[in-house]
Amino acid sequence: MDPDVVSPETLTEVTLDLYVWAEAFLTSLLRPWNAYQLLIALGVFLTAHLLSAIIKPRMHEWMRGLEGWPKWRMRALVVFHRRLRMALFVVLIWLVVFVMREITWPSRSYLLAIIANLATAWLLIAFATRLIKNTLMRGIVRYGAWIWVTLSITGLSDEAQALLDSAAFSIGDMRVSIWLVIQAIVIVATLLTLARIISSTTAASIRRNEDISPSMQVLAIKFLQVALFGTAFFLGLRIVGVDLTGLAVLSGAIGVGLGFGLQKVVSNLVSGIIILLDKSIKPGDVISLGDTFGWINSLGARYVSVVTRDGKEYLIPNEDLITGQVVNWSHSNEFVRLDIYFGTAYSDDPHKVREIAINAAKSVDRVLSFKPPVCHIVGFGDSSVDYILRFWIRDPTGGLTNIRGNVYLALWDAFHENGISIPFPQREVKLLEGSELATKSLPD
Incomplete structure (x- = not known):
């Protein structure tokens, strides 16, 4: 078959081969032993269904009581619980095949062996594709693998491949067929899944390394992800035979688009790299x-x-x-100094006020004792002597407003205990000599 030319004769020939095989397979099912094998397989399936209905609730209760298991092990157990019926069917059907091979001719268990192989392959594919997080991609890979395994076990892989490869079109010097697209999807999805697993494992190791600063950890993980996923994507395309030289033109077009329409996006990307490199945050x-x-x-x-x-x-x-x-607030160290302002009456001793304020600040839990608070006079106001109280904390993530409020409350209590008054503006109204104060009575 010429890979570059799709002839109707070729398509008809492949379709006819599939039709002949399907007719022969359906005819073979009418033979007594083949019908018996189908009935045996149906009985094994019903048995697996009944056993699953009995075991699943008990297994679910046992799983709910598990504590301290790693997350990956619990996920694997949940997947096995969901596929329990198929797992039981695979075990039972293989037991039946082994027993029948011992007590009768191999031809009388031939169809059961095909069913057992299909069930085993489907079960393994179902477990393997759980590693793919993307729901759409997982469904495509799973059903595609099921179809291909079924065709391979039944001996129809060559005919199906020829049929899929015959439906093609050309883009320049490149020939694109349905078979090529399916190969690309499966291979690229598999490589991307492997890249994700490697990336997640390596990222966890990087985060556990205390010798690497948090910003460098983020930078290393980002570069690792870009490198792994980019390599997986382009390697998958190369494996299926896609010519990547045409991407040079696409890269130029993307560069022009970035220069005109994506300036802000590129600016943010470059700024993000700078932030990670200079470790400013x-x-x-x-x-x-x-x-x-x-x-x-x-x-x-x-x-x-x-x-x-x-x-x-x-x-x-x-x-x-x-x-x-x-x-x-925590760039070079975790210590933060906070300032609060207050005023007292002119009749209060400023030396005593400073001492009381410092002791009140020390009594608050989050105020550091090894960096003691200080209090200074900052001015003489219209109605009060003005002070500034400075203190240090080491946990700004705990909030700043609340610690200021606690210090103010400690000052209030300490001033009340020691008779220190907090003045407020007062106004006096004087009547000039010869003026009269008029009052107006309110209506009843």
């Missing part, structure tokens, strides 16, 4: 950007996720963190 840092105050939850390729104290999650573009003014 990292997951867990507490930052302030404008009115947004919170801690960094994750670093993405296009944005940074910042979670505030009220549970809101802000997705801040990387470019804003590069070009804007960012306050990183």
Whole structure:
């Protein structure tokens, strides 16, 4: 068959071969022993169904009582629980095949052996494709593999391949057929799944390495993912014979599009790489950007996720963190100094006020004792002596407003216990000599 020319005669010949095989197979089922084997297979299936109905509830109760098992082992157990009937059928059908091969002629268990091989292959494919997270891709690979295994076991793989390869069209010098597309989907999906498994395993090892800073961990994981998935995609296309030289033109078109329409996207991507390289921010840092105050939850390729104290999650573009003014409360160390202002009456001794304020701040749990608070006079106001109280904390992720409020409350209690008054503005109204104060009575 000429791979570049699809003739109607070739298509008709392949279709006729499939029809002849199907007719012969259906005719063979009318033979007594083949019919008996089908009935035996049906009986084995019903037995597996009944056993599954009995075992599944007990197995489910046992699984609910398991504690401390690794997550991957529990997932495997859940998948096995869902496929319990098929697993029982495979075990029982192979037992029947082995017994019949011992007590009768091999030809009388030939059809049962085909059914056993098909059931085993389907079960293994169902387990293997659970590694593919994408639902659509998993379904395509699973059903495609089931069909191909069925054709291979029944001896129809060559005819099916010829039929699928005959339906093709050409794009320049490249010939694209249904068979090529199916191969590409299966191989690329398999390689991408392997890349995901390797990426997840390696990423977990990188995160456990305490010698690597959090920002470098994110950078290493991102580069690893891009390298693995890119290699898997292009390697899969090369395996099926796709010519990749044509991608040079596509890359040029993408470059033009990036230059005109995707400037912001590229800017955010480059800014994200710069952030990871200069280690200016990292997951867990507490930052302030404008009115947004919170801690960094994750670093993405296009944005940074910042979670505030009220549970809101802000997705801040990387470019804003590069070009804007960012306050990183935990960049070089985790210590943060906070200032609060207050005033007392002129009649209160300022030396005593400073001592009381420092002791009140020390009594708050989150205030650090080895970096003791200090209190200074900052001015003489219209109605009060003004002070500033400075103290240090080491957990800005716990919030700043709440610790300020606790210190203010400690000051309030300490001043009340020691007779220190907190003044407020008061106004005196004087009547000039010769003026009269007019009063107006309200109506009844």
